[in-house]
Amino acid sequence: MERVTFLVADTGSRISCLLNPEKLVRRRLAGLRTAVSGSGVLAGPAASDDVLISTGGGRTELDLELLFDVELTPAQAAPAAAVDVRDLTKPLWDLAENGPTRTGPAAVRFCWGLWNVLCVVTAVAEQLERFDASGTPGRSWLTMRLVRVPDPIPAPVQAPPDAPTPAALVAAAATAPTQALHATLDPGITDDGTAGGERLDELAARYYGAPWLWRLIAVANDLYDSPVAPAGRTLVIPEPPAR
Numbered sequence: 001m002e003r004v005t006f007l008v009a010d011t012g013s014r015i016s017c018l019l020n021p022e023k024l025v026r027r028r029l030a031g032l033r034t035a036v037s038g039s040g041v042l043a044g045p046a047a048s049d050d051v052l053i054s055t056g057g058g059r060t061e062l063d064l065e066l067l068f069d070v071e072l073t074p075a076q077a078a079p080a081a082a083v084d085v086r087d088l089t090k091p092l093w094d095l096a097e098n099g100p101t102r103t104g105p106a107a108v109r110f111c112w113g114l115w116n117v118l119c120v121v122t123a124v125a126e127q128l129e130r131f132d133a134s135g136t137p138g139r140s141w142l143t144m145r146l147v148r149v150p151d152p153i154p155a156p157v158q159a160p161p162d163a164p165t166p167a168a169l170v171a172a173a174a175t176a177p178t179q180a181l182h183a184t185l186d187p188g189i190t191d192d193g194t195a196g197g198e199r200l201d202e203l204a205a206r207y208y209g210a211p212w213l214w215r216l217i218a219v220a221n222d223l224y225d226s227p228v229a230p231a232g233r234t235l236v237i238p239e240p241p242a243r
Contacts, residue, residue, distance in 0.1 A: 002113060004064070006095065007228065009107040009118075015091045018068050020112070025063035031056045060148040062110065062119065066092075068140045069130075085128070085140045092142060095121040110146055118151040163212050164241050173219035176238035180207065183234050199228055208240045216240065 004017040035051040068088045086093075096105050110117045123145040128137035164172070182203060200214035200223065207217075220238045221229070229235055 002111075004066070004110070004112045006092070007109040007111060008095070009109070010099065011106075015095075017066050017092075018072060018088065019066065021064050021066055023065065027061040027063070029059040029061070030054075031058040061122075062117065062146040062148070064142075064144045064146070066142040066144070068142060070138045083132075083138070084136045085138055086126075089126055089140050089142050092121075092144065093124055093126070095144075096124045107149060117146070117148055119146040119148050121145070122147050160212075163210070166215055168241065169213065169215045170219050172241045173216050173238055176216070176220070176241070178236050179239045180237040181234055182207075182237050203229065203235070203237070207237050210240070213240055 004020055006015040007013075008015065031054060032052045033055055035053050068085050070083060070085050070088070095108055098104060099106060105120050105122070107118055107120055110119055121144055123143075125143045127141040128139070129141070130138040132138065200217050201211040203217055204214040205211040216238055217223075217229075217235060220236050221233075223229065
């Protein structure tokens, strides 16, 4: 399965996690509040429950637990001479920080398999372990809390029951002949957090009429960590599998 990836809205940069989480907790808080009056909460001695008022809105949260370890990091993916695990977790930690040109954390797009959620990071914590003689940690158990924000992108079209499985698309991409070459022109994500015109599902809809075949394009072009094609790159558009 693809690695968890965050696309940062105001920079367009991509942050990939070292390992995927073993679990993801999704939590929903409904748009309700306790009814109050000038004298306090509306209640009575015989009331079993508070009087609730529906305010609309609400809150959807995602909790991630991620592991980072300097001994597990591929040499090509680690910073030069990385011995402090905080060098690996800093990009994710900074998602909860204020930026030099903005107040509050940046909007990020959480991408993982079929998950594609525009959100902000409201909390982050890490448990540091395996300290060396100088006190430098080598392992981090990183916990993140994401809160969904309004996303202008419509929900993806669901694949029909007879659509090829992800495994079948991966196998087909290895042998499929080239149908066309596509030069990406627009950035994959804009400053307001919306995806641009080079999302892979949009390309699959354009060439195949089937947005759920985006994985075929992704595998053929080694885009395993992002659902967005980078700007200025020529993509191979393979022939779709026989239906």
